[in-house]
Amino acid sequence: MYSTAILVFLGGAFGAMVREFIMLLIPSLHNGFPLDILVANVIAAFLLGLATAHHRLQNLSDDVILLFGTGALGGMSTFSSFAYGAAHESLQPGGLVLSLLYMLLSLVLGFIAVWLGLTLANRMSVPPETKH
Secondary structure: OHHHHHHHHHHHHHHHHHHHHHHHHOOOOOOOOOHHHHHHHHHHHHHHHHHHHHHHOOOOOHHHHHHHHHHHHHHHOOHHHHHHHHHHHHOOOOHHHHHHHHHHHHHHHHHHHHHHHHHHHHHHOOOHHHOO
16 A cells, blocks of 8 residues: 555656656747646656556556556646646637636547557567567
8 A cells, every 4th residue: 555655656756757857848839828737737648658558467466557557657648737728728808718728639649649659569568478
């Protein structure tokens, strides 16, 4: 129990720092579009797809998926920042269309990123029953 909480805590702290670095590296757009949050969430979605597929293929242990998948990627991506970015943009003059575009892009690109991660891991990995 305690080891689970510690793994998630440590991973979450690391993921939150990574998200902050991404947000510092991605330039702000003059129209207020939350590109930094979109990029962090899509990268995390891709990595979660990749990690989840490797966990299912037994290439990653339960502890690693807790540390990386639940902790780090949970800290790196954030629904609250996504929702804030969409709500904040919608309140700006003429921002409703941009807000809707941001939400649509986030969902579609997030889905595609997870799918790509799952597909890539499955294609690159040898199933456990064929490992020697």
